[in-house]
Amino acid sequence: MQTLDEILAAGDPPARDPEFTLRVLDAAAREEARRSLRRRLARLALWAGAGVCLVPAAAAAAQGAAGDILIVAAGALAAGVGFARLMRRSLRLP
Amino acid sequence: MTPHDEARLLGEARRGGTRAFAFLVEAHQQSVRGFLRRLVGNHADADDLAQEAFVTAWRRLRRFEGRARFGVWVCGIGYRLARDQRRARGRAMARDAAWLDAHGPAEAEHAGEALSDARTLLAMLPEDQRAAVALCLGCGFSHADAAEALGMPLGTVKSHVQRGRARLQALVGEVDADA
Numbered sequence: 001m002q003t004l005d006e007i008l009a010a011g012d013p014p015a016r017d018p019e020f021t022l023r024v025l026d027a028a029a030r031e032e033a034r035r036s037l038r039r040r041l042a043r044l045a046l047w048a049g050a051g052v053c054l055v056p057a058a059a060a061a062a063q064g065a066a067g068d069i070l071i072v073a074a075g076a077l078a079a080g081v082g083f084a085r086l087m088r089r090s091l092r093l094p
Numbered sequence: 095m096t097p098h099d100e101a102r103l104l105g106e107a108r109r110g111g112t113r114a115f116a117f118l119v120e121a122h123q124q125s126v127r128g129f130l131r132r133l134v135g136n137h138a139d140a141d142d143l144a145q146e147a148f149v150t151a152w153r154r155l156r157r158f159e160g161r162a163r164f165g166v167w168v169c170g171i172g173y174r175l176a177r178d179q180r181r182a183r184g185r186a187m188a189r190d191a192a193w194l195d196a197h198g199p200a201e202a203e204h205a206g207e208a209l210s211d212a213r214t215l216l217a218m219l220p221e222d223q224r225a226a227v228a229l230c231l232g233c234g235f236s237h238a239d240a241a242e243a244l245g246m247p248l249g250t251v252k253s254h255v256q257r258g259r260a261r262l263q264a265l266v267g268e269v270d271a272d273a
Contacts, residue, residue, distance in 0.1 A: 008232045012128040024148045
């Protein structure tokens with residue numbers, strides 16, 4: 001009769017399974033490609049977000065609203081920085 | 095693999111060296127896959143989880159502090175992935191549990207019959223106990239390594255292993271020599 005230790009020790013996979021290693025490396029490469037694409041999209045979104053935030057400031061400047069321009073520009077800047085930080089955190093960018 | 099070799103390979107892998115990472119996967123795949131096979135029961139599911147654990151490790155390599163061995167760390171990642179997967183399948187599991195309750199627990203099915211299959215035996219233990227038993231008795235990890243991998247206090251792991259062992263011995267029909 002088998003002892004408990006013998007039963008529990010049985011059924012281990014082979015010490016080295018090159019096929020498993022290749023599967024892991026392949027999955028890691030695909031993950032790396034996905035992350036790279038995500039990074040590129042994030043950068044694009046950051047630039048687009050910053051552009052959108054600058055629109056009100058540009059519009060105010062075009063209308064010659066000199067008094068309000070500082071407030072609008074500061075608001076746009078704060079929104080841009082906040083958006084960038086949010087994107088960075090949510091996409092876990094370095 | 096010596097700790098020195100492992101540290102060198104980890105350093106290379108952190109700099110993006112896939113060849114170094116492949117060596118690490120080769121060196122630790124048996125313990126990670128063996129542990130997850132014992133924990134999950136189904137070999138195909140366990141191998142998928144092991145693959146996911148290694149890929150997660152590759153992604154988080156820079157965050158690995160080296161407090162434990164690389165294999166212990168990956169086993170811990172695999173354990174958490176398996177737990178998350180089980181939770182995600184919670185509803186189906188609840189249905190299965192209800193079915194088992196209605197048709198009698200698995201243990202009752204085998205009453206009086208000595209069991210000799212690790213998968214059937216381990217399935218009868220609660221998840222935490224099964225994980226501790228699989229690591230310490232199946233894969234030969236120390237209690238301290240198992241505690242690190244499972245994120246449990248050392249005393250809890252020791253008690254899980256002791257209780258799990260006693261329960262399994264009763265199921266196998268083996269008399270505990272230490273008792």
